[in-house]
Amino acid sequence: GQQLNQSPQSMFIQEGEDVSMNCTSSSIFNTWLWYKQDPGEGPVLLIALYKAGELTSNGRLTAQFGITRKDSFLNISASIPSDVGIYFCAGRDNFNKFYFGSGTKLNVKP
Amino acid sequence: KAGVTQTPRYLIKTRGQQVTLSCSPISGHRSVSWYQQTPGQGLQFLFEYFSETQRNKGNFPGRFSGRQFSNSRSEMNVSTLELGDSALYLCASSREGGYDEQYFGPGTRLTVT
Numbered sequence: 001g002q003q004l005n006q007s008p009q010s011m012f013i014q015e016g017e018d019v020s021m022n023c024t025s026s027s028i029f030n031t032w033l034w035y036k037q038d039p040g041e042g043p044v045l046l047i048a049l050y051k052a053g054e055l056t057s058n059g060r061l062t063a064q065f066g067i068t069r070k071d072s073f074l075n076i077s078a079s080i081p082s083d084v085g086i087y088f089c090a091g092r093d094n095f096n097k098f099y100f101g102s103g104t105k106l107n108v109k110p
Numbered sequence: 111k112a113g114v115t116q117t118p119r120y121l122i123k124t125r126g127q128q129v130t131l132s133c134s135p136i137s138g139h140r141s142v143s144w145y146q147q148t149p150g151q152g153l154q155f156l157f158e159y160f161s162e163t164q165r166n167k168g169n170f171p172g173r174f175s176g177r178q179f180s181n182s183r184s185e186m187n188v189s190t191l192e193l194g195d196s197a198l199y200l201c202a203s204s205r206e207g208g209y210d211e212q213y214f215g216p217g218t219r220l221t222v223t
Contacts, residue, residue, distance in 0.1 A: 021158050033211060043153075044216035066157070088153065097166055098143070098212065100153035 005102025006089050013079055014109050021087060021104040022073040029091035032065050032072040035104075037086045047074070081109050112137065114203050114215035122221045128189040135182050135203030142184040143212060144176060147198040157189050196222045197215045
């Protein structure tokens with residue numbers, strides 16, 4: 001199936017640093033979602049975006065729906081050790097199908 | 111509010127066998143989607159059920175099937191298991207399946223030997 005291009009694939013950062021990751025697609029999406037997945041668990045929804053240009057925050061997390069509707073980014077400010085995990089973007093197309101990025105593995109060094 | 115529950119959490123099966131996985135959505139959610147997650151292919155959409163009807167289907171062979179009951183609980187069945195079916199199977203529920211967020215369950219880890 002279609003995959004979104006998510007980058008970077010992995011990141012190693014120091015606690016306290018800011019993090020940025022993004023997803024791009026060749027198709028237009030109506031919704032962008034960002035999830036975090038811990039090992040052996042299902043993804044947990046972090047932020048949902050519904051309109052082009054929309055900027056939404058959830059605590060230290062901020063995500064934006066690109067104005068072209070083909071991209072989205074997620075920023076994490078002042079990272080902490082519990083931010084460790086895999087972050088996925090997901091986009092929903094006009095046919096209500098969801099497509100997922102390959103994930104960004106975040107490692108935070110205390 | 112209870113989250114999405116999936117049973118069993120872990121399963122080991124032999125090639126050629128069949129398996130049934132169960133998903134109970136969040137109360138009030140009518141849409142249930144199933145995904146397969148593997149290290150190589152990532153998260154891939156299997157199918158979506160809404161009000162007991164399959165509304166969307168991904169690109170998986172006919173060995174993968176599902177159904178939804180009147181209480182919105184859903185089951186997924188895989189027949190004639192292959193080694194490549196080893197994966198984490200996730201279900202996600204949403205209120206209407208349209209402009210709504212999906213909430214994932216913890217997944218069922220299926221190992222085929």
